[in-house]
Amino acid sequence: NAGVTQTPKFRVLKTGQSMTLLCAQDMNHEYMYWYRQDPGMGLRLIHYSVGEGTTAKGEVPDGYNVSRLKKQNFLLGLESAAPSQTSVYFCASSYPSGPLNRQPQHFGDGTRLSIL
């Protein structure tokens, strides 16, 4: 049971390079999320998706783009990497909640990204 799988686990980029982080889930979850975690801070929401073909901005979306072409995959892109984007990136997914049936998010193990 893989759950939420993030690829790659580690990556070092130079300033200005681009890359895509892949998140795949096998739980048939409708909702997917991208967070970043920085030292001394909690997880902050970058972008999220409430269904295939839909995306929306979170708390810290600048410098990132996302796509949800397939229900099971959620891609996070950095078009021109900056040192401020050095962080650990976590993907999560969940079933939609009902008002009386709230659902927790399930996380992958993260991608550690360093921008030099």
Next chain:
Amino acid sequence: DQQVKQNSPSLSVQEGRISILNCDYTNSMFDYFLWYKKYPAEGPTFLISISSIKDKNEDGRFTVFLNKSAKHLSLHIVPSQPGDSAVYFCAASGWDNTDKLIFGTGTRLQVFP
């Protein structure tokens, strides 16, 4: 403006004793609260949650208490075990059909023999 606050960066507890982790929130629209546990180099793992219609939820050694008037919740671990040593994140969500979570900054719990 930090909507979810964990004011204790770290906590050290002896094995077998109770661990109490605290969390405060400011947004009165939050109605669902979660605790996640995180080991190094792993993703957060869901531990326990509570809806605002309750004031207590229990799962084995873990109990979460919610005080809505004080906008405060706490996680009790009894008895504490060395394997409980991890970073614990409090998170909150309001009902808006997106299930977005707002996280606290985490508390590092160390359980020593």
